[in-house]
Amino acid sequence: MATDQDGEMPTRSRELNTRGQRTMARLLDAGATVFAARGFHAARVDDIVQAAEASHGTFYLYFSNKEDLFRALAAEAADDLARHAQTLGPLTPDEVGLEVIRHWIGGLCDLYRRHGPVIQAWTEAEVSGSEFNRLGADVVGSYASALATRIADVDHGNLDPQLAALALVTMAERLNYYELSGQIGLPESVAVETLAAVTFSAVFGIPAPPAVVGA
Amino acid sequence: MATDQDGEMPTRSRELNTRGQRTMARLLDAGATVFAARGFHAARVDDIVQAAEASHGTFYLYFSNKEDLFRALAAEAADDLARHAQTLGPLTPDEVGLEVIRHWIGGLCDLYRRHGPVIQAWTEAEVSGSEFNRLGADVVGSYASALATRIADVDHGNLDPQLAALALVTMAERLNYYELSGQIGLPESVAVETLAAVTFSAVFGIPAPPAVVGA
Amino acid sequence: MATDQDGEMPTRSRELNTRGQRTMARLLDAGATVFAARGFHAARVDDIVQAAEASHGTFYLYFSNKEDLFRALAAEAADDLARHAQTLGPLTPDEVGLEVIRHWIGGLCDLYRRHGPVIQAWTEAEVSGSEFNRLGADVVGSYASALATRIADVDHGNLDPQLAALALVTMAERLNYYELSGQIGLPESVAVETLAAVTFSAVFGIPAPPAVVGA
């Protein structure tokens, strides 16, 4: 009756009682840590298992392989980001509008920081065409279309809203990446400020109002 | 040009006669192809050797390992890019300035397209701290400081030139990445136009002059 | 009846109350099913446990391992067969003698069909020298000596009764095997008829009397 043939889904197919849930959580945490430290490819199941203080067999009780665990982490990150992407309100060419942008990008940066390791690992996770590429593209797409909608409302005619939105979003994404990867070290607040200012200028074709000190 | 950082150097120390040069070229080509197709980690020496119609032994005659070959490809790409980064001239708040930006970004896009596979592979090549990360950061850094210099010349005071330049360069880089990876398909000319317009707005705080048809 | 050959005996030593008996029966049934479906080696304890809707722990409450459960099934089959082997009466060179043979072989076929999965699995169960080989040899031996006795009674001098009996029994066994394994599909009645006719001819050196229609 049970069609036991497929490989992928030891997880979530079983009702787990408290002990099991805790073990699974431990494995997920360990996974996040290890992926962050070594990247997806270099991470060995053995590393994760050790970090989680579990046995090899236990790992495969909960996940069918390294990718399966990673998928769980990635899905969570993608959900959080996609949900946040929708929160951008209408934009006005004034200090209020700038604050809206600043707040939205700030939220993006926060999430990036929280899920950074996973996001970076999924960039690396597989080559063109993998499910993780799609996941990444979906997230970027969510942000881009949210922003595109607001740009289209303003529409001063000089920009393709879709494309401009995409460019601005990738800018935010990538600056976060460089910051997180430690290759370039800058205070976050400034980065958010800069990203917001560039976005504002691009959307309205005017300089961003001067930053209010202490904002 | 390559300054042989370490102990690995079976080659380039030897004068190669014609046959040897051709074999080496074949291996480099094959490497570029294979890295493009499968990414750095998934690429096996065996793949490269087969694509080059050479033997395993031959590979190790020219390169000390997979990374060594990749380094050669990456160094070439990095050189080309770093050289091009320097070509940005002074910017003016008019159609001429826009054209300068457009041309510079266009060149960047061309190079990205030419060396794309290698660039993507080096993003993936290794995690935080690897020599390839440094290489990538260096390239981005070259572009960013070239642009920062020009922004500082203008200086309308609302932006940190370093940071804004960095943001704008990552935007260009990342949009190219998405275009190349096929996850998002858009006509190049438009992308260049959009990147240039956003950059122009950011630098001068005014809308980019309308695009001249056919530019 | 089972004389517990060795140290393994978590069960059968204990009086089981009704619940326990039912659980054990469920496990035995599940075992038969799973061994039939996947063979001895490929059958996992997990498969059996799932089929029996029991837990892993429960399995080891009743059997010390997979082999132990299998032994129980095999012993039952072997008992049935050995008992039936003894039921062959004296043979006469006429229609009555043929009917005796036919009936005996028919019974063998019935039992083979009932216990087929287990019989097949024990063929596979282990290589040369295992206890299951011995079990199989014993069963074949029982049949062979029963038949040998009757052949010796007739003794037309051209055959070694032991050997001929063995050959004829293996014939019956193996034809059943092929039929059961589905590799060759033939109506049972015909198979019994053919086996009986060949046996009759071999024993008496004359053709079997023509089959009575509907026999």
Next chain:
Amino acid sequence: MATDQDGEMPTRSRELNTRGQRTMARLLDAGATVFAARGFHAARVDDIVQAAEASHGTFYLYFSNKEDLFRALAAEAADDLARHAQTLGPLTPDEVGLEVIRHWIGGLCDLYRRHGPVIQAWTEAEVSGSEFNRLGADVVGSYASALATRIADVDHGNLDPQLAALALVTMAERLNYYELSGQIGLPESVAVETLAAVTFSAVFGIPAPPAVVGA
């Protein structure tokens, strides 16, 4: 160009020079030995590799897995047997006919003895429906149809030629099996004699002529 995607065929895809051929032969020999000693399931790649005095890696250079090596051995055995099956000439109800049968069955026994380990292992190799079952059924089928043709020529009307032939062939096969597996020890010559006599009786419905001493 090379469609490198499938798993199964490192072998025979490469032109092997002498060294390679010898290694492959060593692995095949070792495989036959190990399969004979432990059976298909219990045989580990490691056993084979040790017997062949080769390394683990070398094994996978020539075969994609244990099954692949076994397939090679099985195919050879099946070929030999299928070819021999065709060599049965017309049967006459006299000493000559008996000799023909005796010779044919003798050949079968010889081949069984030569390829016995493999034949036994393939019986065990996998459960219902595997390619090895089919192989076995094919071989039995070849023998059965060769014999069926000769029985049909005689046709004394009391037997279904197909079925009788099948029964007689399985008898020969299985008696060999028991002999080889050592569960029952008998001099070969007698076994052949008995098998031939039973077959002769079944085909012609008369006793086999007395064996000529020294035949």
Next chain:
DNA sequence: GATGAATGAGAATTCATTCAT
């Protein structure tokens, strides 16, 4: 009696690298 989470030894497989020819 029953459960099912945890264990860990064991087996398979891959692939970078070496080396004799």
Next chain:
DNA sequence: GATGAATGAATTCTCATTCAT
């Protein structure tokens, strides 16, 4: 210069069995 057979360390994954609840 070139070859390709051989190597073996590293890694993944499976499954019988135990044990705390």
